[in-house]
Amino acid sequence: MGQSGRSRHQKRARAQAHLRNLEAYAAQPHSFVFARGRAGRSVRQLSLDLRRVMEPLTATRLQIRKKNSLKDCVAVAGPLGVTHFLILSKTETSVYFKLIRLPGGPTLTFRINKYTLVRDVVSSLRRHRMHEQQFVHPPLLVLNSFGPHGMHVKLMATMFQNLFPSINVHKVNLNTIKRCLLINYNPDSQELDFRHYSIRVVPVGASRGMKKLLQEKFPNMSRLQDVSELLATGAGLSESEAEPDGEHNITVLPQAVAGRGNMPAQQSAVRLTEIGPRMTLQLIKIQEGVGEGNVLFHSFVHKTEEELQAILAAKEEKLRLKAQRQDQQTQNVQRKREQRAAHKKKSLAGMKRAQAEAEGDSDAEDPGAPAEAEGVGQQEEEEDEAEYFRQAVGEEPDEDMFPKAAKWKRPAGPPGKKRRVKERKPDRGSDQRPPKAKGRHPGAQAKVGPRGAARDHRRGRPWPPKRVA
Known part of the structure; x- marks a missing residue:
């Protein structure tokens, strides 16, 4: 594309002139x-x-x-x-x-x-x-x-x-x-x-004919033999077309003015x-x-001077009461702001105190807890040790070795919910096999779930007996 007609300086000057205008x-x-x-x-x-x-x-x-x-x-x-x-x-x-x-x-x-x-x-x-x-x-x-x-x-x-x-x-x-x-x-x-x-x-300073020529509408000269007749005598012109001028409205123009014959210094x-x-x-x-x-x-x-002074005093009193109301309103706003800040500070302190009390009571022993919940951490540790003993030795530990693990039982779950039974994995060196699930058909194959629980696709229900021909 070609360059524009104006240079950069011309565009800048034009923009500055527009801004000045x-x-x-x-x-x-x-x-x-x-x-x-x-x-x-x-x-x-x-x-x-x-x-x-x-x-x-x-x-x-x-x-x-x-x-x-x-x-x-x-x-x-x-x-x-x-x-x-x-x-x-x-x-x-x-x-x-x-x-x-x-x-x-x-x-x-x-x-x-x-x-x-x-x-x-x-x-x-x-x-x-x-x-x-x-x-x-x-x-x-x-x-x-x-x-x-x-x-x-x-x-x-x-x-x-x-x-x-x-x-x-x-x-x-x-x-x-x-x-x-x-x-x-x-x-x-x-x-x-x-x-x-x-x-x-x-x-x-010109004749009526010359003024008529200088006007925008050219006069009709069809009845004249020469243009000099119009300039010399003003034939065909009415008296109303020549307006009287005098010293009250005649002046020397300092510059050119729009119009025919308006020249400077004339x-x-x-x-x-x-x-x-x-x-x-x-x-x-x-x-x-x-x-x-x-x-x-x-x-x-x-109005007299006394009336003006009374009006002025009433106006000053009105302005004073207005300023007093504004000061009272400003004080009320500041007081409410301070009350909100104090209430917020007090609320935050109470929240922090409640949170600290909650964190401090988490490690303390609850006196109202049931007997089954006592020593849950020790029972889990002994149960893990008993399981490790079974995997390492391949035999069941004695009852005196882990007394709490033997006596501890899993708490009963909610009624109506079936519980999954964990299956013990046999040791690699032993010939023990996993026990068969009770209540299943002899010919049915058990499916082992993700946690080793034996189940079938009918969710533990027995298979129907085979028909003998």
Whole structure:
């Protein structure tokens, strides 16, 4: 097989670049956008439109079931690297929007006074610009009027800034900025205006005919004699096709931008087209933790210093009791562990003592043993000596020579069980023959078993008599 087109160094560099991209993607903020409770069709559609705004750093196909609690979502968000929750809910009075920072909070609760879905915004436009390439990169966040109006306003600005990845204005690629998210704060009404726009860059300083030529759709010049008529007079073009530009949206491009005529160091106009959704928010309260905790700020409930001190003291007392219960539980666990260890040690000592007693009593004489069992070892030894005497001399020993072997008899076995009789082997020098088995037919041949016992195939029963003709 031939070698691959890339060298080893190229493959290594590509792998390292892929790893750096994965690390950079993991370092960016990610979010979950979902609705909880009986939100209704419009609020659920608003949550889907809000996911569209947060793309691509959000879970676009996230599904939350009714039985899933907020703790379940927090447990899943940790391994996935999710940093923010955007939760929509609906009550009998209003619609609410919660912005939660994971894993330790805080939680910002907003009331949605007004909202408009994407389909309603797009249907109101004469010409809208929305395509899939706009949602490949996160939007550009623009915060307006977030001045020194209090710590709660500063905290709101910080929370919205952390929703999206930070950019370096000196190294940013303008082709990656296709959308813009504008959040405007009104100090008088204390409301937030949430707007989502599509960004388009077009060259300026050219006639309407030249702009028409630079567009993707070429104009119809069938009624013109020469192309100069289109460039000079703009014949056949409506006034609505030439959008007014001014100093508010004209800038000099520092680099080339995708689009016909957008060259670096040339003037171009930045045009915004709203693509939705649209919301008007009002901050209600700020809490510590994830969905529960001490209230840091409330728009409608204001407490005195004494009430705040009482709440703080009650919280400290609650934490002290919790720590005391944890210490008591730790002591109980340690005490039970020590009791189990002592019980195990005591049990092992008792087992060893019982085993030692059993081994010590095995050599002692049992006083309650029957008389037949006394001296069993001596009787077996004398019986062996008597058997050796028979084989060596060829005669039976005298009764006085081995008295215990002569008197000892084999203990009776269980009833109904036949006993095998050992047959004495004759000496080689003697003419003695083994005795014939009793109760057998004279003509029958005895079979000798593995231990020398005489038996036949009918298991000791006599043969039937022969018939005489």
